[in-house]
Amino acid sequence: xxxxxxxxxxxxxxxxxxxxxxxxxxxxxxxxxxxxxxxxxxxxxxxxxxxxxxxxxxxxxxxxxxxxxxxxxxxxxxxxxxxxxxxxxxxxxxxxxxxxxxxxxxxxxxxxxxxxxxxxxxxxxxxxxxxxxxxxxxxxxxxxxxxxxxxxxxxxxxxxxxxxxxxxxxxxxxxxxxxxxxxxxxxxxxxxxxxxxxxxxxxxxxxxxxxxxxxxxxxxxxxxxxxxxxxxxxxxxxxxxxxxxxxxxxxxxxxxxxxxxxxxxxxxxxxxxxxxxxxxxxxxxxxxxxxxxxxxxxxxxxxxxxxxxxxxxxxxxxxxxxxxxxxxxxxxxxxxxxxxxxxxxxxxxxxxxxxxxxxxxxxxxxxxxxxxxxxxxxxxxxxxxxx
Numbered sequence: 321x322x323x324x325x326x327x328x329x330x331x332x333x334x335x336x337x338x339x340x341x342x343x344x345x346x347x348x349x350x351x352x353x354x355x356x357x358x359x360x361x362x363x364x365x366x367x368x369x370x371x372x373x374x375x376x377x378x379x380x381x382x383x384x385x386x387x388x389x390x391x392x393x394x395x396x397x398x399x400x401x402x403x404x405x406x407x408x409x410x411x412x413x414x415x416x417x418x419x420x421x422x423x424x425x426x427x428x429x430x431x432x433x434x435x436x437x438x439x440x441x442x443x444x445x446x447x448x449x450x451x452x453x454x455x456x457x458x459x460x461x462x463x464x465x466x467x468x469x470x471x472x473x474x475x476x477x478x479x480x481x482x483x484x485x486x487x488x489x490x491x492x493x494x495x496x497x498x499x500x501x502x503x504x505x506x507x508x509x510x511x512x513x514x515x516x517x518x519x520x521x522x523x524x525x526x527x528x529x530x531x532x533x534x535x536x537x538x539x540x541x542x543x544x545x546x547x548x549x550x551x552x553x554x555x556x557x558x559x560x561x562x563x564x565x566x567x568x569x570x571x572x573x574x575x576x577x578x579x580x581x582x583x584x585x586x587x588x589x590x591x592x593x594x595x596x597x598x599x600x601x602x603x604x605x606x607x608x609x610x611x612x613x614x615x616x617x618x619x620x621x622x623x624x625x626x627x628x629x630x631x632x633x634x635x636x637x638x639x640x641x642x643x644x645x646x647x648x649x650x651x652x653x654x655x656x657x658x659x660x661x662x663x664x665x666x667x668x669x670x671x672x673x674x675x676x677x678x679x680x681x682x683x684x685x686x687x688x689x690x691x692x693x694x695x696x697x698x699x700x701x702x703x704x705x706x707x
Contacts, residue, residue, distance in 0.1 A: 335395035414599035430455040434704030502686030513701035540612025551591035614673035617650035
């Protein structure tokens with residue numbers, strides 16, 4: 321489905337309004353951040369391959385991206401647009417291969433929305449809906465997963481298989497041994513909230529084994545986020561139209577957002593989980609397939625607390641209107657998962673999810689002090705971030 325000329329003008333206008341309230345973009349630095357992340361992903365998927373093999377892979381990826389066409393807005397990052405379209409394509413292909421119907425793809429776009437949940441805008445004067453994703457969401461998911469997997473102890477067996485330890489004592493000891501991980505995590509959060517770019521923080525390259533787990537978790541998280549939006553469509557959710565003045569663009573009236581009820585959001589979470597698990601079926605076991613979706617909610621919860629702490633100097637100032645609190649959504653998914661898979665697989669998935677949540681909380685303990693110190697020095701999140 322192609323966007324109309326009116327949709328393009330509308331989204332350009334929304335972008336122009338938003339860019340007035342954001343720091344000036346360093347396009348060259350963003351390109352370097354993107355190239356570094358892409359190099360990490362390629363190294364994970366093609367370990368030890370020749371330069372020719374890597375070049376061939378990059379060419380195939382470039383050809384794939386060209387097939388996605390142009391972003392809707394001229395201000396939209398092509399990389400961000402390609403990432404969303406790539407994940408959407410994979411989700412559709414994998415779920416259809418698993419025998420599940422997938423609704424027609426909606427109009428997808430990315431922009432700095434100031435919220436981790438996707439949002440849907442109505443193009444004024446038309447029946448077109450634009451599903452907008454936070455433009456740094458996938459990079460944020462990648463960097464958050466890196467921090468988690470970097471402190472997850474593992475052993476490589478003689479047969480080449482890898483076993484990850486979920487022992488909380490071992491994890492705490494590794495975090496204590498690697499204080500730079502918590503520091504990088506804090507820098508990433510502050511860079512995201514204060515500059516709009518998690519990639520503004522200093523980066524590091526992971527070794528192959530934790531990098532592979534990072535890739536799996538990110539794959540799961542991305543599939544779930546897209547699956548949630550497809551679920552709203554397949555479930556026939558209509559929602560209510562509400563004006564969004566902060567996104568006011570070139571149209572005379574404020575843009576309208578489609579807001580779903582909290583019950584509809586939970587229903588979309590459940591159907592989105594089903595789509596994601598179908599897409600991951602046969603690729604990873606249940607625990608790994610589910611882990612990224614659970615991490616997504618743990619990080620959403622942490623980001624809400626971080627916004628409140630950096631803006632007000634205290635946690636707990638976040639209010640929830642449409643989407644239920646991330647922790648509540650995470651608990652629903654866990655209950656649904658355990659009723660949908662054999663007991664041993666469900667318990668294994670819950671154990672891994674619980675330890676990932678514990679790692680996030682342990683890292684948060686290190687982040688809290690850095691954020692409070694930044695708040696005292698006058699740092700504040702961008703006005704775009706809601707609390």
